[in-house]
Amino acid sequence: MIQQTPRRTMPNGELLSQKLGLSDxxxxxxxxxxxxxxxxLFDSHAGQKLYQGTVQNLIQIxxxxxxxxxxxGDIKKVIKKKEITFKxxxxxxxxxxxxxTAGFAFSSSVRQKTNSAMLEGLQGIGLTKIANDFYYYVGSDKALKLSVNRAVMLRKLVVLDGDDSAVEKEFPDFSKMMSVEFVRNGQYTVLPYPVKYLREFWNYEQRIHPIDPAKFE
Known part of the structure; x- marks a missing residue:
């Protein structure tokens, strides 16, 4: 069973701030x-011609x-004028x-895969455990921007039959049902697509054949 919760994902703000400060x-x-x-850097990468050549070019500029x-920022502008891209x-x-090694960088590495742990919960689909309960998140399927408009909700997974080991065992298949190409043009959905379609069907039936509450009195 899937339950909505008030919990939201939060990036590692302190570490993010430190990383972003290096490219201020x-x-x-x-x-x-x-x-x-x-x-x-040039001296420590002996034999790496492409790396050393790029470093030497930066030194000259x-x-x-x-x-x-x-x-x-002034240094970066001068480098960019030489049609050098930081991508x-x-x-x-x-x-x-x-x-x-130097305590600065021309561009932030925050959005690179090497720093993905700082942004856990904002990107991709994942499972986490908090106080013996399992929660999952569905973040962005695109590269993150430097400004994030909203936090990502954590949804609780409750096992109705069996023990909690089923969650970790079945989650890979569960997550695949939120990243299918025929729903939302391949974008992630926060619910597995069968649940999404069943809910839409139920809402449709309610509109076409509304239930009269008086029948249950």
Missing amino acids: PYQPLLQAEVIEALKT ISSMDDSNPDL NKILQTIDNDLEE
Whole structure:
């Protein structure tokens, strides 16, 4: 049985804030320190020609800046003017390395799969256990935006016949019924499609053949 609850999913706000702060465009940086951080990455990736070539290109671009104390956003604008996209996988890897070693990054890695644990409950379909009860969530099936308009509801799963081990055993098949292509153009549904269709059929029957409450008095 599926029960609605007042529970909502919540991302790891503290960690998210820390991660987003590393790519704050208003963060002041020293040009020399940025170049030094990139040189460190260059030296630590010997033999990786594509990686080193991209790093060397970034060093040349940043070295050409007149401002010795630019904001991170200013550096990013200069890089973008050279038609370098931060969606490039090599640049994403460099950004991740800068996050770990230098305390800044040109673009946030929050929405990358490597940080999916921080956004658990907002994306995909999943099962969680709280105080011995099972709940499931249905998040977005698309890449998350930096602003999320609403939280995702947790729905409780109650076993009517058998024990709770059935929940974990059957959930993979259960979740597949919320991600079928013929419902909502392939988007996730918050209820398995048989439940959704049965509810719609029942509502239709109620409209066509309304029940007279007087019959039950």
